[in-house]
Amino acid sequence: MSLSSLSQCRFIVVDACNGDKVLRCYEKNGFVLLYKTEEIEKRYYDIPQDGHLKPRLPYYDLKKK
Template identity: 45%
Template sequence: MDFIKSWFIDSQNKTGCRYIIVDSYNDPIPLEYYKKNGFDLMFSTENQEKEYTHSKAEKLSTRLMYFDLIRFRV
């Protein structure tokens, strides 16, 4: 994960990327993996995410998460 983050902030990289976005499985193991690597949930609750995505599912199978590369650069 650190390799991917460092690749995006390398001075030779011209992608103009600010955020890394993932669609993590809504399961404790992958969610904890991404949290341990500095990712945050885009929505604080599943209900907020369901409303935004217009999901009719009882439980979301995935959760949107993001990492702000500016934090990695510091």
Template identity: 50%
Template sequence: MNFIKAWFIDPDNKTACRFLVVDAYNEPKPLSYYKRNGFIELFSAEEQEKESTNLPAEYELKTRLLYFDLIVLANK
């Protein structure tokens, strides 16, 4: 994960990316991995994510959207 983050902020990388976005399995192990690596949930609650993606309230989310803001690393 550190390699990917570093690759996107390298001055020779011309992709112009600011955010890394993942669609992680909605299970404790994958979610904790991404959170340990600085990723933040795009929606603070599953209900918000369901509403945003037009899913019924009773639907069980299989994945959650998380993001990492690369500007944090670029400013170091």
């Protein structure tokens, strides 16, 4: 039995610093933000709209062609 038959993954999710330069780097390399806007993400985590959202969640789909 090989290791590849025991474990598989499809997505890579990272905590990225919430900065334009950092997020552009991830997007340039094929990552997509889990939440389309900061407002939606703040609502999900119960952060006030005037509060600061430190990390963002970009993900990469390993099956993407």
